[in-house]
Amino acid sequence: IAGITQAPTSQILAAGRRMTLRCTQDMRHNAMYWYRQDLGLGLRLIHYSNTAGTTGKGEVPDGFSVSRANTDDFPLTLASAVPSQTSVYFCASSEQGAADTQYFGPGTRLTVL
């Protein structure tokens, strides 16, 4: 693989179900990010990780959790999905943190019914 991959590409989920969105990068970037993108709104940061073993909350973290056990993987978990979490989710990475250019994965389109 080259760059950032996300899985699944799309998902329809019943409200109340647990879901993990996967993100893997092979660029050995230190920092990784999860964004959601909704129509008419800019990208909004959910959680971030500046380096393996550390995570931080972004602008809209409620209802989401992340972990960063190693450099390459940064999964995003919805503990109990709600319809307002219907969105397109993008994972991104950068070398040194937000100071550097961020590179995005292809996105996951999630629908919560």
Added chain:
Amino acid sequence: GQNIDQPTEMTATEGAIVQINCTYQTSGFNGLFWYQQHAGEAPTFLSYNVLDGLEEKGRFSSFLSRSKGYSYLLLKELQMKDSASYLCAVKDSNYQLIWGAGTKLIIKP
């Protein structure tokens, strides 16, 4: 609060020039990014400005005025493939990126 303003939508003709403006009000400034996003795809990096002035990269140029809180992206010799959304983002004092909602650019033949 922090705010990034861009026009929602613009239309231009193939072969012409278009300027997409971005104004920002953020807590601190550590650089401004422009990204391109085709429908249904991920954003891709176009340009980065941290000092005042014009940065040229092929058909695309980006300008920054920090005193005015203003940037623009200039696209020359427009091609149909330039139809996309263009996202402006500013790094604030905490080095977090604040994103505008994006400008949808429609190119007509």
